[in-house]
Amino acid sequence: MGLALAIHGGAGTIVRSKMTPELEREYRGGLEAGLVAGWDVLTQGGSSLEAVEAAVVSLEDFPLFNAGRGSVFTHEGRQEMDAAIMDGRNLKAGAVAFVRNIRNPIKLARLVMERSEHVLLAGDGANQFADALDVPTEPDEYFFTEHRWLQLQDAIAAGRVQLDHAAVRPVGTVGAVAFDRNGYLAAATSTGGMTNKKFGRVGDTPLVGAGTYADGTCAVSCTGHGEYFMLGVTAYDVAARMNYRRLRLEDAAEETVARLTEIGGDGGLIAVDTDGNVALPFNCEGMYRGWFTEGGQPHIEIYS
């Protein structure tokens, strides 16, 4: 039973042939920074909750991932972000959906958990909650990246809602799961959603049990085509298979992803249990991911 941390930076159609060595180095650097940020917290005796928050803040700040800075654009040309955090120690959670101009949506999610009676706040109301607590904001320019803007123009031209799985910039949701010295688990997930999304669509990221879950058994963060993770109740399904079928983490996570495949969903998940095991299964060409377990080496991978 040792410390454990896993992170992801999205999954989907990561086409190896479209990846340049320079770009791959950049992505690996972004993942490594997130892994180090979370691992430092754990080794300095911090909680799993603090570790997943630190890792996700780092991934949100990195402009190539679709979360925080560098989020994709909605149909109206806005950047709306979703995030959730869950503390397995006491089964508490906080989440926000389509907030705007919040520098680190994952920090706002934690404030919802700690400073409100609610689990999920959405839209203008969530921004009002952030204002009331003086949560740091940034102007639109901070979140803007040219490649996301071009993605929106492409998607509008093609007339489709697009998951953030473009071949050239194969990026998506970010997330982290951790197990700490005191034996507690936590999970965090953050995303800019879908390019060209309309009508106030909410995906799986901010929903407890769908994209994010942690209890006394395991912690899970998902990435992929959100609607299928919602219908499959994917994050909680891993815990249910462990608790009710007495499966090991790795087997439970594999079965959950197999079910996701069965119902037509693309993507993957990262998970950790109270023995410090990690699992990172996915059913697509690649998933940006990293993990670190006590006594082991840090790992960064992109393809399967």
Next chain:
Amino acid sequence: MGLALAIHGGAGTIVRSKMTPELEREYRGGLEAGLVAGWDVLTQGGSSLEAVEAAVVSLEDFPLFNAGRGSVFTHEGRQEMDAAIMDGRNLKAGAVAFVRNIRNPIKLARLVMERSEHVLLAGDGANQFADALDVPTEPDEYFFTEHRWLQLQDAIAAGRVQLDHAAVRPVGTVGAVAFDRNGYLAAATSTGGMTNKKFGRVGDTPLVGAGTYADGTCAVSCTGHGEYFMLGVTAYDVAARMNYRRLRLEDAAEETVARLTEIGGDGGLIAVDTDGNVALPFNCEGMYRGWFTEGGQPHIEIYS
């Protein structure tokens, strides 16, 4: 294996001493109308999906229940409604969160399922989707009821967010679950949320797996203190206990409510399986409920 239908009109602190015979008759009438509306669909060969929609439409239209007409007021004096519907036949679902002026939010949820690529639409975006499909709306006055307005003034005076479980008007979320002639299950839930709620709070009702769930095993609709149903992933937990622990519907539903009690949540749920069994457990003084199974009699109950 016969047809089965169960409905609820909310659970919570239903104080028998505050109930008058006239009021009880009114509530029973509202439940009976919902039960008949759904049962007629099933006996005429309609699908479970059509049956739960018809039952919930009837309950939304009845002004004493907190859904559709008669919804509670937010802090700003608005009526914002949530609803979800799920078809166990194909694991599809549609949901809306804090929509305004939609006559029957459950019908809009069904349109999200059938006419969009998404599962959950929220806020102004969901209303725009409704406009695009010419979904029937009503002016504010249609939804207004005096007792809800007085509840808001009381809650503001008392400085608290209030679940819709006031002693004098003990009403709440509405929902229905059904099993049809072709062997398929469906679930639907609709609510006006919490009196005096702020900050764009989203509860369990529109969340697949939390307040509403249906697959090939069972269909579940929940009512109670939503945040705990979200953290417990309550609706899906019933299906998980049946699938992974091989429990009967009644035992799975009882265990799920026992876990809800353990984590501090008040409320209940209604559930039906593919043998036409129904379960209606709750952990509070009462739950407005009704059920009808083939060859049996219709039942309407309020207290335990």
